[in-house]
Amino acid sequence: MSTNTLKVGVIGVGSLGQWHARIYSELPSAQLVGVFDTNPARAAEIAARYGTRPYPTMEALAADITAASVVVPTHRHFEVASTLLSHNAHLLLEKPIAASTTEAEQLVALAQSKNLILQVGHVERFNPVMRYLESILKQPRFIEAHRLAPYPPAREGAAPRGTEVSVVLDLMIHDLEVILHLVQSEVNHIHAVGVPILSRSEDIANVRLCFANGCVANITASRISPEPLRKIRIFQEDAYISLDYKNQAGEIYRKGLLGIKKEAVPIEKDEPLLSELRSFVECVATHATPRIGGREASRALALAVAIVQRLREGPS
Ligand code: NAD
Numbered sequence: 001m002s003t004n005t006l007k008v009g010v011i012g013v014g015s016l017g018q019w020h021a022r023i024y025s026e027l028p029s030a031q032l033v034g035v036f037d038t039n040p041a042r043a044a045e046i047a048a049r050y051g052t053r054p055y056p057t058m059e060a061l062a063a064d065i066t067a068a069s070v071v072v073p074t075h076r077h078f079e080v081a082s083t084l085l086s087h088n089a090h091l092l093l094e095k096p097i098a099a100s101t102t103e104a105e106q107l108v109a110l111a112q113s114k115n116l117i118l119q120v121g122h123v124e125r126f127n128p129v130m131r132y133l134e135s136i137l138k139q140p141r142f143i144e145a146h147r148l149a150p151y152p153p154a155r156e157g158a159a160p161r162g163t164e165v166s167v168v169l170d171l172m173i174h175d176l177e178v179i180l181h182l183v184q185s186e187v188n189h190i191h192a193v194g195v196p197i198l199s200r201s202e203d204i205a206n207v208r209l210c211f212a213n214g215c216v217a218n219i220t221a222s223r224i225s226p227e228p229l230r231k232i233r234i235f236q237e238d239a240y241i242s243l244d245y246k247n248q249a250g251e252i253y254r255k256g257l258l259g260i261k262k263e264a265v266p267i268e269k270d271e272p273l274l275s276e277l278r279s280f281v282e283c284v285a286t287h288a289t290p291r292i293g294g295r296e297a298s299r300a301l302a303l304a305v306a307i308v309q310r311l312r313e314g315p316s
Contacts (some may be wrong), residue, residue, distance in 0.1 A: 005031040006281050009065040009089075011058055011080055013037045013046040015161055016094065017071030023274050024069070025050035029281045036061045062087035067117070067284050069277070070094060075164050078103040081118075085110045090117040092280040096173045096304065097297040099165060104301050108294035119280045119290035120297035122177045124230075126275040128267050129243045129250060130178070133234070136252070140182055142235040143217040145175040148225035151198055162223065163199035168304045168311075172205060172221035175232070176307075177292065177300035182234070185213035187303060192311035197224050207307050241265070 006029060010021045013035045024032040034053040037043035043054035055061035058080065062068070067090040072080050077098045081091055085107070097120045098104040111118035124130060149171060152160035162170040187209050194205030204222040211217070230245040243250035243265070250265040283290045 004285070005029060006067055006284055007031050007033045007065045008281070009033050009055070009061045009068045010035045010046075011037075011061070011068055011070050011084070012072035012076075013042055014039075014071070017069065018046050018049075019273055020069040020071055020092075020277065021046050021050045021052070023277045025052065027274075027278060027281060029278070029285070033064050034061050058083060059087065062089055065089060067091070067280070069280075071121075073164055074162075074169065075099045078107065081107050082110060085114060085116055085118070088114060088116065090280075090284045092119045092121060092277065093297075094121040095123075095177075095297065096120075096165070096169050096301050097294060098301065099169070101298065101302050101305055104294070104298040108298055111294055117280070117283050117287070117290060118294040119276075119283060120292050120294060121276065122174060122292045122297060122300070123272045123276050124174050124178055124245055125181070125292055126272040126279065127245050128248055128270055128272075129232075129245050132250070132265055132267050133182070133232075133241065133243060136239070136241070137182060137234070138236045138238065139213075140215050140234045140236050142215065143179055143182070143219075144233040145179065145217065145219045146229055146231050147171045147175055147219075147221045148227065148229040149223050150226060150228060151203070151224050159199065163201070163203075166194065166201040166205070166304075166308050167203055167221050167223050168194065168205050168207075168308050169301070171223060172207070172219055172307070173300055173304050174230075175219050175221070176303050177296065178232070179209070179217050179219070180299055180303065181296070183211050183213065183215045183217070185211040185215060187306075188212050190307055190310045192307045193315075194308070194311040202308070202311065205307070205311060207311075209303075 047054040189210040192207040194202035197203040209217045240253040248269045
């Protein structure tokens with residue numbers, strides 16, 4: 001093993017954390033030192049699959065690593081991330097950064113005071129669709145985003161995955177972060193509606209955001225859809241761009257002399273989670289600023305929390 005490889009661990013190796021473990025085990029720039037999960041059988045299974053060690057405690061793993069991915073349920077982000085930061089670990093913390101804005105602010109402050117990298121897992125920013133969009137984006141005037149997923153399966157002793165928080169914090173947060181990044185303007189007005197169907201919090205929500213620069217975004221997120229779908233459509237003065245995150249494909253419509261011209265967008269497909277983790281390892285190695293750090297993630301969370309508050313107030 002080269003001395004330049006980053007010693008990493010994964011905390012929480014459930015549905016998503018197993019893929020963090022797989023990618024670190026394959027990345028030449030990283031050494032997967034071990035995994036920790038409050039479910040020891042799951043930790044042992046994933047450690048065996050990727051040729052690493054299951055650790056008995058998070059603190060024991062923290063002592064052996066320089067950096068970690070935190071892939072535990074959202075309501076556990078704060079306790080796990082703050083413990084690891086206190087042990088001087090650089091973090092890739094899954095989205096949303098935390099369950100509340102107070103917790104998010106405390107994590108950002110702790111990472112900053114210790115000069116540690118805090119990257120947040122807003123993985124769509126590493127989707128090749130976004131790279132294309134950033135290259136042709138001018139001033140978006142209207143954005144429409146849809147993010148639909150089937151209801152997660154029931155499981156014993158725990159709520160279905162993700163349902164410990166509203167669909168706004170679980171799924172819509174991806175689009176909120178992307179749209180704040182694309183529009184670069186303050187949100188002046190929020191109009192939101194949301195309904196709990198199968199869980200205790202909203203399972204489907206729609207929001208219309210009006211930005212100070214005049215842009216309007218209409219966003220729908222659902223975790224009770226029969227088919228998964230993740231799309232964004234952007235209207236700007238010279239073009240209409242329609243992109244599909246899931247299939248990494250899309251079209252662009254431009255005004256030509258003979259009418260509207262439709263072209264397929266040139267996208268080179270890749271694995272967004274791999275790009276995200278590679279970028280995290282590089283940021284730690286070079287102490288570069290992550291593409292989506294604690295501040296960007298906290299801004300998206302603050303907007304998500306404001307949306308939940310607004311939709312729970314009911315029609316105004
Ligand atoms: P999951 O329930 O499948 O897995 C969570 C794992 O964490 C479980 O194995 C559980 O035993 C373990 N765990 C719980 N508390 C723990 C603790 N205190 N310490 C160590 N392990 C603990 O959930 P998931 O779907 O993998 O989601 C995990 C996180 O990943 C959530 O924050 C979720 O929002 C995020 N997520 C992000 C994306 C994305 O697109 N970026 C996709 C899915 C999930």
